[in-house]
Amino acid sequence: MNHESLEIAFGSLRCPTPVELRKALESLTLSMDKIAAHIPEPESLPYGRKVMYTTPHVEVVLIHLPAQQESVPHNHGESFGWEWIISGTLTNIIFNSPFDDDRVQPTQASIVTAGECCYIAPGEIHAIRNNGEIPVISLNVYTPPLRNSKQYQTAAHM
C-alpha cells in the first residue's frame, strides 16, 4: 500500500457519499504483507494510529489495536467513515447520547471480522475493542478529514 495506490483509490473523491467512499476503500487490494511495514505501534493511546493519506475531502488512517485493548468512547465530529478490518476481530461498541456533558453508556456492540467494513455515522459515539488474542489492524477512511472529534467517559453502572 503506497501513496500511488491510495491516490488512485481516493484522490478524485469530492464530498463522497457513504457508498462511494466504501467502494473506493474496497477497490484497494489489501493484505498483511502489503501493510506490515506501516503498522503503527501504540504510543499515548491504547492503539497505534498512522495517517496514510489526506486530501481536502478524505483522510485515510491505519489503526493497530492490540489484543485486549479498548479505545475511550469518542465521536468523529461531523465526519462519517468506514473501518475496514484487515486482520483480527473488532468489537465496535455504540453509546447513547451523552448526559452530564461527557458521560455515556454503551447501548449495543457488533462484531466485525477480517474482510468486513463497519460504518461510523456523523456524530455517532463509539469505542473500538479487541477481545481477541491477535492484533486488530484496520484501514479507516473518513470524509471530511477528522476534526472536532470528542472523547467521552463511560458512566459508572447504576
Ligand SMILES: [Fe+2]
Ligand atoms: Fe472512531
